[in-house]
Amino acid sequence: MKNVKTAALLIEQGFGARLLLQSKLLDELIKRSISPIILTSGPNTINKYLTDKGYTDIPVHPLETKLYEVKKSQIISRILQFTRFLAQKSQTTLDHLKIEKENALLSKNTNTKIFLYIVRTVVRIAKFHHKIMFAIIRLENKFTLTHGNSIFFDRYKPDILITTSIGTFDNDAYVMREAKSRGLKILTYVLSWDNTSSKGFGTNLSDHIIVWSPQMLQDLMTLHYIPQDKISIGGVPHFDAYSKIHTELWDKDRLYSKLNIEPNKKLILFGSKSPNNFSSNLYIARLLCELFNNDSDLQDYLIICRLHPIYFRFNRTSDGEHFGEDWNELQEEYGPDTIMIDYPEITDSDLNYFMSDNEILKLGSLLKHSKLCINMFSTLNLEASIFDVPAINVCFEDPDLKKVNAKIARYDIRIDERQTHNQRVINSGATKVVYSAPEFIHSIKQELQSPEAKKAARSRLVASECHTNIGTSSQYAADLIQFLAINI
Known part of the structure; x- marks a missing residue:
């Protein structure tokens, strides 16, 4: 061509x-x-x-x-698609298959159980050799072709x-x-x-x-x-936009002015996880607030809690609840000297999760001027490393959280830890993973006291996961x- x-x-x-x-x-x-x-x-x-x-x-x-949705609803299409998604030989897809199995066992719908049994059988066959999987993909492409x-x-x-x-x-x-x-x-x-x-x-x-x-x-x-x-x-x-050769990112004075941050405050960025598969964001944020309120060594720090874009699927404003959680209430409880909720600017129109250009600059500027980035196995590990900011990954949940629906397995943070790409980050040595509240508290202080300890590992992580042409x-x-x- x-x-x-x-x-x-x-x-x-x-x-x-x-x-x-x-x-x-x-x-x-x-x-x-x-x-x-x-x-x-x-x-x-x-x-x-x-x-x-x-x-x-x-x-x-x-x-x-519309025509795609009609084809998707057909049982053969669904079996072929599920097989394609679940037959890959990675830890992540193995966990996804286990999740689907557990959900089917919890379901009272007999058709759901039969459907998954068929999918699991086809997946076993597909895993014998990738050429079998490729034949299934060709069949799906032919059967589901829709104009x-x-x-x-x-x-x-x-x-x-x-x-x-x-x-x-x-x-x-x-x-x-x-x-x-x-x-x-x-x-x-x-x-x-x-x-x-x-x-x-x-x-x-x-x-x-x-x-x-x-x-x-x-x-x-x-x-x-x-x-x-x-x-x-x-x-x-x-x-x-994160590169030093670009000047669009905000300097400290501009960032603090835009977000009304007191000049003497040092920033800790907490990136919440998608509420689709983690129900302990509020618990972790509250834990941070309690720690920073009660420790004299941390009084000069401000927690910037950035909400994940998926929080705004149904409510695209900063008012009211998002996925049943009221973040404004948390900020009012602990005050603006302890925590600030950063609501991304989500366009209220017909495209989900579309943020303004300003959000790229704001996130980059927050990272640039933060002393620590806390997240749950997200891309923030890479972005923080670009700015040479220490990162901690939280790998525990609210112990009092009751999981009663058919999606129990999906909310297990250990599944995220096992994912192939997250294992690369963990094995790189560029970040710290914590498994309990006491370890979390200790690691925060440790990373703040020794920010250079993982500097070389962060540089290697950026080169291996983001290439060298940022x-x-x-x-x-x-x-x-x-x-x-x-x-x-």
Whole structure:
């Protein structure tokens, strides 16, 4: 395929927009004469964003999913999809399979039990050899091919489709099948560092895949059996803003002024975990508040609690409860000298988890000026390491928490600890993992007293998980996409 001019960018949620639109990647693609067309589940949000940025000539088309949903609901489609997600030979997918088994045992629905029995049987067969799994994937691709976005493809006739997963998100597998049936080349820029080891197999329809790092490249080769010549390392475009060569991040005075922080306060950043699979965020935050209130050595510190974007799935404001938790009440209880709740600016429109450009700068600035980052096995481990900030991972939960629904296993933080990508972080020595409240308290003081202890390990972690081109990865990735779009 020669002289590619149009690229369809598939964006299903705000996280994908952060990579493809809110980094410098979009600018760099346009500079290279690649004309983007956006296919998205949030056309109103994306249209407004592009207009506000001055991109008034980029077409935006709504992603149609009605026909996809009909096909998804069919029992054969569900069995094939579940098999693809659960047959990968990684610790993460093994745990996911155990979770599904436990949920089925707890369920009173006989059909659920029968369904999982069939899936587990097919998964066992698929694991004998990856060629069996590939045959199942080909069957799924053929059986589930649905022309749900014919209007888009007929109208714009893109030369290439760019996705942010290999077919493991909500609807991208269906779009990829439809695009491939029309002869389009498919280029995938994998959205996140865990996606290659935690989401199962893709559709095997990507003509080329760009990943963040050498580690992700190895995942694709060993867990997905994808040949190395179909994979390139591009870095992390949305981390470019964190580079020292860029000056957009706020200095301390500006950050403190914007967030109304007392000048004498030192910052501890606490990044909450998705409430979808962790119910102890409030407990951990309260534990921190009690510690900092009662220890004279920590009186000069302020806890900045940044809420995970998924908290805003149903309530996109800072008022009221989020997933049944009232964070304003916590702040009122302990006061602004102890804790500040950072509510990300989430656009209240038709695209889930879409944050303003300002949020990238705010998070980077918070990390830049923090003395410690506390999280639960999230990407913050990498981001904190970029800024050479010590990190602690919490691996315990509220002991009084009662888990009574059919998703008990999903809330086990030890499952996160065992995940393939998190094990790499733990084994790197760049972060501390704590398993109890007393150990947590001790480790906070230890990391604050000796911030340089893991400095070398943090540097190695960034190089292995984020590549070495932070600050220029958007340009690098755009060159790569331009070359691949013409040559794959």
